[in-house]
Amino acid sequence: MNLGRTAGGEGGVIQALYFDGRSARGQPVLLHVDGSDLCAQAQSASPQDMPPAPLRWPLRSVVWPERTRHGQRVVQLRGGGSLQVSDATAFDAWRLAHGARESWVVRAQQNWRAALIAVLGMAVLVVAGYHWGVPALAQGVVALIPPEVDRSVGQATLAQIDSRWLSPSTLPAPRQAELKSLFAQAVKAAFPTGQTLPAPDYELHFRAADKRIGPNAFALPGGGIIITDALVELLQGHDDTLLGVMAHELGHVQHRHGMRGVVQLALVGAVTAVALGDFSTLLAGVPALLAQLAYSRDAERQSDAMAVQVLRAAGKSPAVMVLLFEQLPKARGDAVAPPIALASHPMDEERMHFFRDAAQGR
Amino acid sequence: MEMAQMTGAQTTGAHRRLALKFVGSGSEYFRIWIVNLLLTLVTLTLYYPFAKVRRLRYFYAATEVGGQPLSFHADPWKMLRGYLLVGLMLVLYGVAGKVSPTAGLLAFVIVALVWPALWHSSLRFRLANSGWRGLRFRFTGTRGGAYAALAPGFVAAAVLVGLSATMDVRPGAPDPSFTPTVMALALLPLVFMLMAPWLLWLLRRYQHRHYALASEQTQFSVPLRSFYGLALRVFGLGLLVSLVAGVMVAVLFPVFRALAGGGDPTRALSFIALLPLLVMLVLVVVFQLALRPYVTSRSQNLVWNGTRSEHISFDSQLRFWPLLRLTLKNWFFMVITLGLYFPFAAVATARMRLEAVQVLTRSDPEELLATLATHEEAAAGDAAGDLLGMDIGL
Numbered sequence: 138m139n140l141g142r143t144a145g146g147e148g149g150v151i152q153a154l155y156f157d158g159r160s161a162r163g164q165p166v167l168l169h170v171d172g173s174d175l176c177a178q179a180q181s182a183s184p185q186d187m188p189p190a191p192l193r194w195p196l197r198s199v200v201w202p203e204r205t206r207h208g209q210r211v212v213q214l215r216g217g218g219s220l221q222v223s224d225a226t227a228f229d230a231w232r233l234a235h236g237a238r239e240s241w242v243v244r245a246q247q248n249w250r251a252a253l254i255a256v257l258g259m260a261v262l263v264v265a266g267y268h269w270g271v272p273a274l275a276q277g278v279v280a281l282i283p284p285e286v287d288r289s290v291g292q293a294t295l296a297q298i299d300s301r302w303l304s305p306s307t308l309p310a311p312r313q314a315e316l317k318s319l320f321a322q323a324v325k326a327a328f329p330t331g332q333t334l335p336a337p338d339y340e341l342h343f344r345a346a347d348k349r350i351g352p353n354a355f356a357l358p359g360g361g362i363i364i365t366d367a368l369v370e371l372l373q374g375h376d377d378t379l380l381g382v383m384a385h386e387l388g389h390v391q392h393r394h395g396m397r398g399v400v401q402l403a404l405v406g407a408v409t410a411v412a413l414g415d416f417s418t419l420l421a422g423v424p425a426l427l428a429q430l431a432y433s434r435d436a437e438r439q440s441d442a443m444a445v446q447v448l449r450a451a452g453k454s455p456a457v458m459v460l461l462f463e464q465l466p467k468a469r470g471d472a473v474a475p476p477i478a479l480a481s482h483p484m485d486e487e488r489m490h491f492f493r494d495a496a497q498g499r
Numbered sequence: 500m501e502m503a504q505m506t507g508a509q510t511t512g513a514h515r516r517l518a519l520k521f522v523g524s525g526s527e528y529f530r531i532w533i534v535n536l537l538l539t540l541v542t543l544t545l546y547y548p549f550a551k552v553r554r555l556r557y558f559y560a561a562t563e564v565g566g567q568p569l570s571f572h573a574d575p576w577k578m579l580r581g582y583l584l585v586g587l588m589l590v591l592y593g594v595a596g597k598v599s600p601t602a603g604l605l606a607f608v609i610v611a612l613v614w615p616a617l618w619h620s621s622l623r624f625r626l627a628n629s630g631w632r633g634l635r636f637r638f639t640g641t642r643g644g645a646y647a648a649l650a651p652g653f654v655a656a657a658v659l660v661g662l663s664a665t666m667d668v669r670p671g672a673p674d675p676s677f678t679p680t681v682m683a684l685a686l687l688p689l690v691f692m693l694m695a696p697w698l699l700w701l702l703r704r705y706q707h708r709h710y711a712l713a714s715e716q717t718q719f720s721v722p723l724r725s726f727y728g729l730a731l732r733v734f735g736l737g738l739l740v741s742l743v744a745g746v747m748v749a750v751l752f753p754v755f756r757a758l759a760g761g762g763d764p765t766r767a768l769s770f771i772a773l774l775p776l777l778v779m780l781v782l783v784v785v786f787q788l789a790l791r792p793y794v795t796s797r798s799q800n801l802v803w804n805g806t807r808s809e810h811i812s813f814d815s816q817l818r819f820w821p822l823l824r825l826t827l828k829n830w831f832f833m834v835i836t837l838g839l840y841f842p843f844a845a846v847a848t849a850r851m852r853l854e855a856v857q858v859l860t861r862s863d864p865e866e867l868l869a870t871l872a873t874h875e876e877a878a879a880g881d882a883a884g885d886l887l888g889m890d891i892g893l
Contacts (some may be wrong), residue, residue, distance in 0.1 A: 156633020161713065200572075203553075205531075207522050208560035210628075211570040221567070245534045254529040255537045258841070262540055285727075334538045408540065409838075450618045450713065 151222060151231045155192070157216030164190070168220065170235050177220065203243045204229050240370040266408070272435070279393050284323065284359070287396055291359030295342070306343035306366050310343040313343050316369070319376060320383045327384075327450035337391040341383070343369070347362050348444055352465065356386040358395035381444045381492075388443025394436040441488060445495040456496035462483060462489050501515060516814075517858040522848040523561030525843030531557055532842040548578035562853055564631060572605050572635075573628040581624075585617065604661070611653045619645035626710065632865070640709035641717060648705035652698045698724040707806045721805030729797055736793055737786070744785040788830065792822040795852070803856060810861045817855035823850055 154163030155177050166177040176191040200213035210228045212220040222228040245251035252266075306313065318340065328336035341361040346353065352368035362383060373377045389395065445455045462485040535550035552575040559571040588610065595606035619642045626638035700723050707719040796817040802816040830842035 158633055158635070161632040161634055202560075203556070205557060205560065207524050207525050207559070209563075209568045211560070211568065213572060217635075219570070219630070221633070242534060242553075246531045248528070254531040254532050255530075258537050259533065259540075262537065266540075419645070 148177075149231060151228055152224065153212075154221040154223075155179070156218065156219050156221065161316065166220070168222075168231075170196065173197070191490075196497065201237065201241065204239060204247060206247065240337070241286050265333035267405075269444075270371040271401055271404050274404060275397045278395045278400045278404075282396060287393060288359035290396070291357040291361045294357050295361055297478050300345070303344040303346050303363070303365075305345065306367055308343050308369060312369075314381065316343075316383075317341050319380060321379055323384065323451035325389065326452075327447040337387065339387055339390050340351075350450075354382050354386050356395065358393065359388050360391065374459070375457065375460055377453045378447070378460045379452065380451060381448050381455070381458045382461060384447030385440045385444040387447065388440030389436065391443060392436065392439050394433075394440070397436070398433065437488075438491075441491055445492070449495075454496045455492045458492040459489050515860050517565030517860065519853045519856045519858070520563045521561055521846075521853045522563060523557060523846050525846040526530065526732040528842040528846050529839075530559060532845075545579070548582045549573075549575040550576065550863065558849060562849075564858055568802055571628060572626065572630065583622075587611070587732075611657065613724075615649045618649070622709075631712065634713055637711040638709050639887075640705055644705055644709070648701045651694070651701065655687075655691060655694060655698075659691075662687070674863055696730040697723060700726040703802055707802060710796075710806075711808075714777040715808040717804055717806050717808045719768065721801055722841070723732055724882050725801055725805075729801060732797070733790065733794055737790060740785050740789050741782070744782050747785070767853065788826060789823070792826045793819055796822050799852060801853070811861045811864075814857045814859055815855055817852060822851060873887065 142337040150167045150169045153166050153168050155166045156163050164179055166179050166392075169178070171174055171191075171193070173196050175196050176193050178191040179189050189283065194214050203209045205225075207312045208225065210222040210225050212222070214220065222262045237485065284435060307381060324339075328334065337360060339362055342363045344365055350365060350367075352367055352371040353365045354363065356362050364379075368382065369379065372382075376452055394411075406448050444458060448455050448457065531553055535546070537555055538546045539550050552573055555571045555573070559569040562569045576735040590618070592606045592610055595602040619640060621640045622640065622645075626830055627635040700721070703721075704719045707717055710717040796819045799817045800815045800820045825847060829840070829847065831845060832840035
């Protein structure tokens with residue numbers, strides 16, 4: 138089997154099996170390069186016979202296999218034939234001796250240092266994609282989705298949670314109207330007509346909810362903002378804080394966080410599916426879920442900025458929001474603080490700082 | 500009659516066993532995988548077909564049948580065309596569903612009409628670009644056959660899509676609990692479950708009776724009842740596994756409820772939204788770990804032991820317990836290496852699955868194919884240019 142390396146000549150010869158593409162019988166041949174041709178010389182049947190004329194193919198028409206450490210080499214020839222070489226090491230050396238040039242991908246594939254760089258590159262790509270790529274892409278995709286889609290998704294969601302977790306509000310109608318007009322005035326002040334950015338469309342809904350949801354507010358895609366009766370009661374006498382909460386939810390509406398969440402989930406899922414797809418769809422789903430929780434923290438920060446904007450426009454101090462974070466833990470009672478990875482909200486401390494700083498004009 | 504022939508062959512000792520050997524290595528595939536994955540992501544997946552060709556080339560070349568390697572020859576540029584076409588179609592399909600139910604229904608009908616043709620084209624492409632001993636494989640199924648094999652599944656899916664499209668789910672609509680449509684919708688999953696083994700059998704039969712090498716053409720002799728028998732055993736195991744999963748959910752539920760917290764705005768809502776996901780997650784983990792190796796091993800043996808051509812048959816003895824152990828090991832290392840173990844897992848799984856198979860021939864494969872192949876037109880000629888380079892896999 139060492140014939141390939143011991144035989145002399147320009148770059149030597151190499152042992153191969155020639156298949157003509159019609160028969161499964163391989164013919165042992167010796168390969169060598171003659172000018173611009175690849176030649177395969179079959180051995181003669183007996184030592185006395187003249188060797189048959191070699192088979193020739195122009196080098197340019199030959200499809201060479203890529204180098205790998207394991208496995209045999211198959212050379213594709215014009216006309217459906219092929220050459221099979223079992224001594225891959227000898228073959229690769231022979232090819233190199235004939236000035237074979239490999240693509241940099243092949244060289245990288247066979248090089249641990251390049252593989253390590255690729256791992257680092259992947260890490261950079263994952264981190265960068267996670268921080269900027271996916272949110273930016275999601276924003277672009279959401280910009281393409283017509284707002285009617287948001288509205289229909291929002292309506293469907295509201296119908297669903299209404300039937301399971303919410304019931305009609307018990308707040309007196311005048312109180313509801315008072316809060317609605319308070320908020321409407323503040324929004325109008327924050328987005329004066331003629332300004333480049335118009336206020337997002339929204340609709341306030343008051344709902345009663347059981348203890349699991351408690352004092353709460355949330356925004357739906359399409360502009361629905363739900364305030365629970367428990368929250369209004371918790372912030373009794375602090376309409377400014379309530380205003381801030383509603384403005385925070387308006388921030389979710391303006392940035393279309395609901396739809397962005399859906400798109401981001403799909404994007405992260407798709408990328409991990411490309412990497413690990415043929416192994417397991419589940420593993421592809423886990424990073425998407427974790428990323429989603431982190432993205433929602435960023436969404437909270439954006440919405441807090443909106444709360445500050447509306448409160449200032451209404452002539453209130455952003456510091457009124459601090460009250461919310463003081464009141465909520467009491468209302469939460471014995472609920473355990475979630476571990477960091479699952480905490481979808483920035484820590485309350487951080488958010489209180491944000492509103493206090495905003496109050497001082499920082 | 501076939502039995503008589505088989506026993507006749509065995510008594511004369513004419514059977515040869517060609518072992519399958521997988522010589523690929525995890526560390527080498529790791530380098531190939533990471534380099535190509537990076538390129539795929541950097542090019543926004545446009546590089547994907549090239550990465551796929553490299554992967555298949557490596558796995559084919561590392562698979563030796565009777566000492567001779569398989570080979571994969573597809574032109575990645577052709578596959579890029581197919582990839583873009585299928586990608587565009589799926590994007591349009593996804594968008595259509597968001598725009599309106601009618602558009603979604605229309606898109607579904609279009610995909611259902613085109614998909615069997617794509618599948619057929621993809622099977623021909625894959626086989627025509629696979630070789631052994633210098634011979635190319637062929638896929639001899641017709642396009643009409645692909646439509647026939649997939650039609651029952653699509654009809655059932657169309658009924659489901661059609662029914663849900665006609666159902667009035669807007670708030671304020673009359674209470675739909677007892678309309679016939681809703682009853683039918685509730686029954687459909689059950690119907691699907693009962694149909695599934697049949698649908699899968701149609702699919703596998705279409706594939707496995709149309710593989711060809713030289714003048715050898717495979718037949719598929721697994722009866723439908725074997726598929727139902729397997730489905731029944733999987734169902735039984737599934738019940739057992741669900742019981743275990745149920746206990747796990749019961750243990751985990753209070754933990755997550757505590758995490759949900761009380762009054763923090765939106766956290767409770769996100770918990771409510773996440774709950775079904777968590778239950779799904781637990782179920783999927785348990786099913787993947789326990790059920791998948793079972794299904795994989797049993798169906799590989801069933802399908803390949805029932806596939807034979809005139810002179811060639813297969814003997815697949817993939818065992819459940821070793822595959823389960825391998826799966827557990829793979830998962831463990833996948834998790835602690837954040838997915839970097841993936842190529843090692845893929846190689847180990849391929850090795851176990853392939854080396855469980857032996858090819859049985861009635862004579863020296865070299866002789867056999869050499870004499871028969873002369874009756875054929877050039878076996879390599881089938882990589883016709885009209886193939887779109889589809890390689891969708893099913």
